[in-house]
């Protein structure tokens with residue numbers, strides 16, 4: 001997968017896996033990684049699906065309606081890419097924290113829904129429930145931050161509430177931070193995520 005890897009000053013820190021939103025690329029979220037943990041290594045990946053020329057991490061049939069078969073396939077592909085990248089760059093596979101926005105948050109959520117030990121933790125900005133009606137792996141000890149908008153037209157509040165309870169039922173500890181700025185990723189949401197990260201890692 002197309003990506004950038006920046007080795008951090010402190011190899012004991014988690015590797016931050018950056019996952020952009022629809023129409024983004026592997027460079028978009030690099031400043032965000034810097035704000036969350038300036039000493040961490042960063043692996044930032046570009047989604048391989050194109051929707052009208054816009055990169056995404058998996059196909060959708062319509063806004064908010066995911067192509068589940070493609071989601072499952074792309075999630076496996078990303079999971080395996082993380083194994084390869086850890087080998088190639090020499091970082092700990094079991095110490096990856098994902099930071100995703102929108103479509104990127106959804107594929108990060110999907111990694112949590114399909115694989116145990118794929119992520120050590122996750123910051124999900126404006127996510128949805130990636131898939132319903134499946135059994136989740138055991139996620140005990142996995143901390144998750146959800147940044148959500150009370151008035152987000154793309155990811156309605158109920159999605160975040162459902163996502164929180166599904167992850168919690170699988171053993172994860174989940175904190176939701178609410179904003180009132182639609183689907184945007186605001187500075188205050190990023191600061192809340194940074195504070196949460198410092199408390200957990």
Ligand code: MLT
Pocket residue numbers: 021022060063064065102103104106128154
């Ligand atoms: C998705 O398709 O993953 C969500 O609807 C968010 C987005 O627009 O990327």
